[in-house]
Amino acid sequence: MTNKDAYVIAIDGPSGSGKGSLAIHIARELNFHLLDSGAIYRLLALKAIRQEVNLDQENEVLPILDDFNIRFESGAELAVPFLDDEDVSAELRQETIGEAASRVARHAAVREGLLSLQRSFLKPPGLVADGRDMGTVVFPKARFKFFLNAGIEIRAHRRYKQLINMGLSANIAHLRADIAERDERDQNRSVSPLKPAEDALVVDSSLLDLTQVTELVLSHIRENV
Numbered sequence: 155m156t157n158k159d160a161y162v163i164a165i166d167g168p169s170g171s172g173k174g175s176l177a178i179h180i181a182r183e184l185n186f187h188l189l190d191s192g193a194i195y196r197l198l199a200l201k202a203i204r205q206e207v208n209l210d211q212e213n214e215v216l217p218i219l220d221d222f223n224i225r226f227e228s229g230a231e232l233a234v235p236f237l238d239d240e241d242v243s244a245e246l247r248q249e250t251i252g253e254a255a256s257r258v259a260r261h262a263a264v265r266e267g268l269l270s271l272q273r274s275f276l277k278p279p280g281l282v283a284d285g286r287d288m289g290t291v292v293f294p295k296a297r298f299k300f301f302l303n304a305g306i307e308i309r310a311h312r313r314y315k316q317l318i319n320m321g322l323s324a325n326i327a328h329l330r331a332d333i334a335e336r337d338e339r340d341q342n343r344s345v346s347p348l349k350p351a352e353d354a355l356v357v358d359s360s361l362l363d364l365t366q367v368t369e370l371v372l373s374h375i376r377e378n379v
């Protein structure tokens with residue numbers, strides 16, 4: 155199989171919609187590569203914080219891309235993210251880093267600078283790409299596009315459980331407020347705002363568990379591939 159035959163399954167949606175877990179399941183089921191684009195923005199935010207740059211200043215964040223040494227290693231469950239050869243998986247999932255990621259993600263030149271890195275993840279037999287603009291900007295020709303959504307209360311509860319399971323502390327009211335703020339920032343930014351691609355299949359996962367969403371998405375892919 156050549157790179158030309160490899161295809162993309164784009165999964166976009168807001169924070170806590172379950173797209174990350176869905177992407178992992180689909181990639182595993184189809185034996186596809188995985189791009190967690192949120193992790194790339196989080197890695198950039200972490201590096202920016204470590205260098206004490208102003209996250210809201212594009213001209214301060216942009217130069218970090220010139221020396222952005224990241225990689226993902228396959229782990230038992232998820233791809234393990236490394237920044238400058240250090241495993242930063244625990245730090246990366248913290249809400250403060252998610253919030254910082256949504257600030258660096260607002261800069262047009264930063265988004266542009268990350269395009270080729272994200273596209274380089276597409277290799278045979280194919281790629282499951284999860285994020286906010288996979289189907290709209292990064293892979294506009296993706297063969298399949300899904301937009302996963304769920305009510306904010308449900309998303310806050312899911313995030314809460316996720317953090318507690320990882321042994322991190324969490325507060326449901328704070329999480330809800332953080333998610334609302336992040337939604338607002340992601341949906342209203344001028345570049346690549348969070349929105350379903352015109353040709354995306356929108357899935358509301360509020361009343362579905364991960365197995366049900368995975369089955370729905372997989373059967374859509376198998377019927378249309």
Ligand code: C5P
Nearest residue numbers: 191192193195255256259285286287340
């Ligand atoms: O998906 P995750 O919560 O890890 O993403 C962190 C932040 O990175 C998001 O709130 C969003 O602002 C940004 N992001 C983005 N475009 C993507 C993926 C993530 O702007 N494709």
